[in-house]
Amino acid sequence: MIIVPGPASKDLGFRIANSMGIEAVPLEFKRFPDGESYFRFTKNLENEDVVIVQTTGPPQDVNFLQLLLLIDAARDLGSKSVTAVVPYVAYGRQARRFLNGEAISSRTVFKLLETVDIDYFITFDYHNPEILNYFKNHVENLTAVPSLAKFMNGYSLKGAFSLAPDDGAIELVKVASNILEGDYGWLKKTRDKVTGEITIKVDNLNVKGKDAVVFDDIISTGSTMTSAVKILKSQGARRVYAACVHPLLIGDAKEKILREGALEIVGTDCVPSPVSVVSVAPVVAEALRRHFSM
Ligand code: R5P
Numbered sequence: 001m002i003i004v005p006g007p008a009s010k011d012l013g014f015r016i017a018n019s020m021g022i023e024a025v026p027l028e029f030k031r032f033p034d035g036e037s038y039f040r041f042t043k044n045l046e047n048e049d050v051v052i053v054q055t056t057g058p059p060q061d062v063n064f065l066q067l068l069l070l071i072d073a074a075r076d077l078g079s080k081s082v083t084a085v086v087p088y089v090a091y092g093r094q095a096r097r098f099l100n101g102e103a104i105s106s107r108t109v110f111k112l113l114e115t116v117d118i119d120y121f122i123t124f125d126y127h128n129p130e131i132l133n134y135f136k137n138h139v140e141n142l143t144a145v146p147s148l149a150k151f152m153n154g155y156s157l158k159g160a161f162s163l164a165p166d167d168g169a170i171e172l173v174k175v176a177s178n179i180l181e182g183d184y185g186w187l188k189k190t191r192d193k194v195t196g197e198i199t200i201k202v203d204n205l206n207v208k209g210k211d212a213v214v215f216d217d218i219i220s221t222g223s224t225m226t227s228a229v230k231i232l233k234s235q236g237a238r239r240v241y242a243a244c245v246h247p248l249l250i251g252d253a254k255e256k257i258l259r260e261g262a263l264e265i266v267g268t269d270c271v272p273s274p275v276s277v278v279s280v281a282p283v284v285a286e287a288l289r290r291h292f293s294m
Contacts, residue, residue, distance in 0.1 A: 001292065002043060002079075006054030006070055008063040012087065012269045013053035015281035020288065027070075037066050039073060046078035049292060053085040053284075057248055057271035060090035064109070071116040081119040083291075085284055087144075087270035088124070088246045093218075095128035098193045110135045122287055124270045124280060125172070125217045125245040140287055144245045144268045144280045145172045145215065149179035151266060151278045152213050152243060158182075160211040161237070165189060165200075165228035172215045176243075180213065187228060200227050208236035218246045219265070222253025226260050233261040241266060247273040 003024045005013020017024035028040040052074060054067040067086060074082045091105035106128060113121070114136060121139045126132060132139050152160070159182045162173040166189035177184035188201040214228040225242050232240045240262050247267030254275065257265055267275040288294070 001049045001051060001288070001294070002045060003051045003053065004041065004070070004074070006052055006063075006066060007037075008057065008066065009053045009055045009085075009087065009269075009272070011272060012055070012279065012281060012284075013085075015269070015279050016051075016053060016085070016284045016288075019281045019285035020294075037062070037069060039066075039069060041073065041077060044077075045074055047080045049081045049083065050074045050079040051083040051085060051288065055088045055271055056086060056090040057088050057246065058250070064090055064112075068112060068116050071118060075117050082117070083120040083122065083288070084113070084118045085122045087122075087268075087280060087284075089126060092127035092131070095131045106131050107134055113137075120291055122284060124268070124283075127168070127217055138291075140291075142280070142283055142287060143172075143175065144270060144278065144283065145175045146179060147278050147280060147283060148215065148243045148245065148266060148268065149176040149213075152176075152241060153180060155239075155241070157211050157213060157239075157241070160213050160239075161185065161205070161207050161232075163187070163205065163207075163212055163214045163228055163232060165214055165216050165224045169216050172217065176213065176215050182210075187231065189224065189227075198223055198227065200231065202231055205232070205235055207232055209238055211239040211241075212237040213241045213243055214262075216242075216244045218248060219244045219253055219257070219267070220248045221250050222256045225253075225262075225265075226256045229257055229260040229262045239263055243267070246271045247275050249273050249275065 003017040094105040162177040162184040164173040164186035173184040242262045242265045265275045269276040
């Protein structure tokens with residue numbers, strides 16, 4: 001097996017190779033003066049199981065095109081199989097037409113991925129898993145939530161309350177609360193389809209004097225997480241932490257969340273960021289070993 005870390009997931013690629021005791025094969029990569037990407041594989045891929053690791057967080061369009069270029073080239077260079085490890089798949093939230101005339105972008109993303117012929121596709125906590133059914137190849141939608149919750153346990157958070165900032169994250173907090181051995185709950189969030197502004201209906205969460213962790217799949221502008229932290233603090237929660245799988249952290253998202261009273265933001269390397277302290281490499285390594293019977 002050959003693990004190839006793409007430019008958007010260099011560290012994760014090397015960590016996966018390390019977890020598996022395999023050497024990662026670096027790419028020769030440069031940008032042409034006009035911005036186009038140049039790639040050269042530095043090892044012969046013929047008859048090899050090739051694993052490309054490339055996330056598609058910001059800049060999404062560049063990272064996604066690079067992913068397609070890498071997969072297509074790996075196939076073209078005679079590999080036996082091509083696996084794509086794409087921990088964060090861009091456009092996952094635009095999975096239906098919320099307003100007339102909108103593009104269903106996440107479906108298009110998977111249509112494009114189909115064209116480059118992938119044998120095995122690994123992602124994490126995909127926002128709208130139903131859309132994965134359109135994808136004909138072998139897809140594995142893994143979860144990083146147990147890794148996040150185990151990490152949080154290191155902060156003596158046993159018995160902490162796990163909060164989902166909206167109903168989309170309920171399944172995540174069910175998993176997390178099992179590990180933290182505390183209660184869980186969720187907020188009722190609605191988002192304005194035009195402005196993107198969110199409104200949260202506040203119920204009593206029964207968190208007075210308790211530690212709490214908010215778990216979400218994505219932190220983008222931080223508005224959702226900020227509101228959830230604010231609600232927990234206003235209801236008397238003691239220590240509050242923010243945890244997410246995909247820390248996109250656009251603009252001042254991190255500062256906004258911390259300003260509201262979160263002690264720390266903990267994310268994974270599904271998207272590299274200053275808060276990506278939890279690695280999904282062992283989970284990917286285990287999936288690869290299982291799939292390839294290693
Ligand atoms: C949406 O349903 C997602 O699960 C996240 O809650 C959302 O993407 C976070 O976005 P933002 O950080 O901009 O509020």
